[in-house]
Amino acid sequence: MKKKRIRWSILLCLSMLAGQYTFAQTSPDIYSGGLKVKLNESGSKYFRLISWAQIQGIYSDNVAPSSSNVSLKLRRARVLMYSQITDRFLILTHFGLNSLSASNMSPTGSSAASQLFFHDVWGQYSLGKNHAIGGGLHYFNGISRLNNQSTLNMLTMDNNRQSWSTLGLTDQFARHLGIFGKGAIGKLQYRVAINDAVTNGLDARDADQLGLTVYGGKRLLGSKSTSFAYSGYFEYQILDKESNFLPFKVGTYLGAKKVFNIGAGFFVHPNGSVSMIDTLGTLKGQNVMLFSGDVFYETPVGDNGAALSLYGTYQLNDYGDDYLYSAYGTGSMLYGHVGYVIPGNIKGGRFQPYVSFAMNSYDAVSDTRNNIGVGVNAYMSGHNSKLTLEFMNATFGTTQTNTLTLQAMIYL
Template identity: 35%
Template sequence: MRNVRYPLAVSALLLAATASAQVQPTPPGNPPAPAPAPQAPPPPAATPTESVPYGAGLKVNMSPDGSKYFRIISWHQVWTRYNKNNTGSQRVAGDPESSTFDVGLRRSRLLLYAQLNPRFLIITHLGINNQNAVGGGVGIGDPGKKPQLFVHEAVVEYKVFKYLNIGAGLHYQNGISRMSRASTLNMLAYDVPIVNWPTIEKTDQFARGLGIYAKGRVGKLDYVLAMNDPFATNQAQTPATQPLNVADFNPRNSHKSYQGYLAYEFLDQEANLLPYQTGSYLGTKRVFNIGAGFLFNKDAMISRTGAVPVPTPADPFASVPNRLQNLGVWSADVFYDSPINKDAGTALTAYGVYYNYNFGSNYVRNIGSLNPSGAGGSNAIPGAGTLRGNTYPTLGTGSALYGQVGYLLPKNVLGEKARVQPYAAWMHGNFDGLKEIGAKDVNVYDLGANVLLDGHNAKLTLNYRARPDYSNPQNINYRPEITLQTMIFL
């Protein structure tokens, strides 16, 4: 215990001395030390007066200078729609419906791209399209369920030198027109007219080609050229199953497909790292482009030219009279987008395109986007069967015109929270197959408005469409479609 007492006593003395030193009285003649000032509260956080620009979005830099990075973009486009169906439509077999009110996924996508340095680019694009309660899925016995998540693009690209980039894979570097490479993130109208993708889901995979391409810019001339392997299609079809003198895609096509597009940029240059062409810049650029493009595929089409022998021969391709025909398309277009009054925030967007199609004899293809009718119908020349839901002749040997114009209203129309952009669009189709049966040309009219809640990143689009019903080609009636598209992309 004695050994313990001495250290304890020494410790107590040291603590007392320290405390005494800290509370020494103020020497005589010196004023007392002032009390410490109270701590100032932190300044309040500034309230933003407007939405912060989206900028690069979900971009992750992998090097301090940003030369190595990857970016992720995700978007959904949801349609809530009233549709007056074509005559004889059925929601499902045995359930006739003259009109439909439905909700569907027009697009649901995920895009990733990255650069190790400015010379290398990789693109991966996944997604689904056109799912509603009666279609778009692959569920066994349940045609609307479990849509197929598939690869839209898988591309590797290398920059050879300033004027040339080479890429390969499943790509969207299409020829024909500006709208054949349309971005679905920033469209002016609520959707594209489909006339811009003449081989969609035939010799391509949802407007993407499997092949190689070259792209670049020389001065103000932007170009892309591609060579693709056409996908095998119509494998159950033979000349014996075809109507007389009506062409369709050749199931034995093995020739390469060639396409390209050139555009001269008179004003501001557009970004061309990715293939996606902007639909409306909302007054952030002054763009005036004139372009032209083409697509060619040797012996891509086949038509029956004579009677089918009875009984049907084992090899109809050798025994049934038929002829092969080339697929050829060319187009010319013009695009203008410019601010009108920068202080007011107004802007004008306009686009026009002419297509000349050669799909072979009397070819006509009927398409209805996100079709609300899941039963009945025919993809032959109108009159051969009921064109179900919202289907109408969209593509065919002949020609098509498409135009759209939109005006971004002043900033103060809806206050600081949103912008309004009304638009109008028109499609005109002049197809040989319709003339053959005495039907009138195709006209589709769209009138709508974008309510831009955060630019194109968050917007609502309300569209009214007057669509022709060719169920009776000699007595065409126009059916209304009213669509509210809700879209967000990040």
């Protein structure tokens, strides 16, 4: 009897592996995203697995003297799983690593960069057909579409860095620990959240001099600070309706949808920043307030596989008086990109050249941070298998960096 159970277990495992192989080999036209394992005959109870990797070869003309101009990077390696046994609730788990390179690896894989960590772990409960609430480590962010960007289907090689406007300051890699609500009212989609801000953020400076603003209110003010941050994003969808099932916003549909969305969002963190206001060392909290408006438009062009994709956003950033640290600063940001899918056979591969531009101005300095990107995506199987070549010119004051990157991405 025991041997019989073992044989049945082996057959079940082999069947699942065979099903996974068959599913992964389907064409992009009928590939529905990952391995879906049905837990009942109708498929209403299931779990789904998705895995992807992005590998980059990089040339940069602005590196440390001890470093090489050419490097390799495992930009992302991720596994995502979500499951439902009833449409009333869902659980999602997402783990992986980012930006592993020769400079941060270790001989035994024990460095922080080598370690897998959770990007998302949340549970969600439905409130009728169009609304839901949930909580955990989540990605239902505010501010803009790009602050909710999926890394599976970006039009540009990577997201505009300044659009992940709280990454590492109040969250863990753009994910907050908190509660969220999301849903749709007609053509209006919304997502709102209340989050507990991280204490040990990237900005670890002390507010130990007059005129210096530090994003460390929770750490430096203690009980005098408000630990919670509030965010929301609202989007009116004029043409085709986008899915709101998961929080990850699509970068380009390659003409599969005709989309015209107008969005607006916010992020507010009372006493999130802190500054010293006198020579006695008295600290005062400052409210962090970020607001954005954006537009996303994509449409097929003709019936030969061509498509046009446009995105633009303007964002006002107030991190506190004259705040400036790394990619973040009090001031404004203007960003846009445009891409065009060249006519071609969908199954035979297509090319999508694109350009992007970002301008960041800061109250603390007169210089602007400008990024200009020019690239092309080569789709061999839609987003499931693509190559991206991008040239990026980044200037900030007297510092200029030119980078040429080739990225290969596969997701199943």
